[in-house]
Amino acid sequence: MAVLGIVLIALAVLFGLGVSVSSGTATKLEVFGVHFGVSVTTVFFLGAIAGAALVAGLWFLKKGLGRDLRRRKEMRELRAKVTHGDDSPELPAEPPTERDDEPAALEERPTEDHRPH
Template identity: 45%
Template structure:
């Protein structure tokens, strides 16, 4: 409970003077305390969430490591290795055989 007081106080910070009542200083301090408590609570919640998320990712990685994976099959067409067309498909185009763009 705040008692009424007509006394003014002067707050001075960073070269700025601020005239404020004693009750105003009290309520400003109470608001700052509430903001500090709220900030600490949010920080606590964030740390707990991060810990749970890291633990879940670690468990999922362990599960993925324990799960056997099927043998990887090559993607693409089944082309024999000695096929001359398949060798040309991967080679860059020969500029001597291409037509010029502007005749």
């Protein structure tokens, strides 16, 4: 898959370079009633930017909806536990920690090397 991605990226770059080098024709572009005189190369790259923005927007939408779905699923599971009388949520096992009333053991480490050089 990675090789296919690299090949597609290389083809897109080569196609973009081919369009920009071989097209010198100017055209008129109308956006929201405003006319612009632009080259074909500019139109091509504006389209590429619009396509990239569309792909990024769809990716953000997918990520946001996935997060919301996971959160709703977790809330549903927690409500089901409370409804069925199981109030104790499952907590991950943690290693035992030192108690506050017991002094922590300190390790003595030399801060400087006192060997002759």
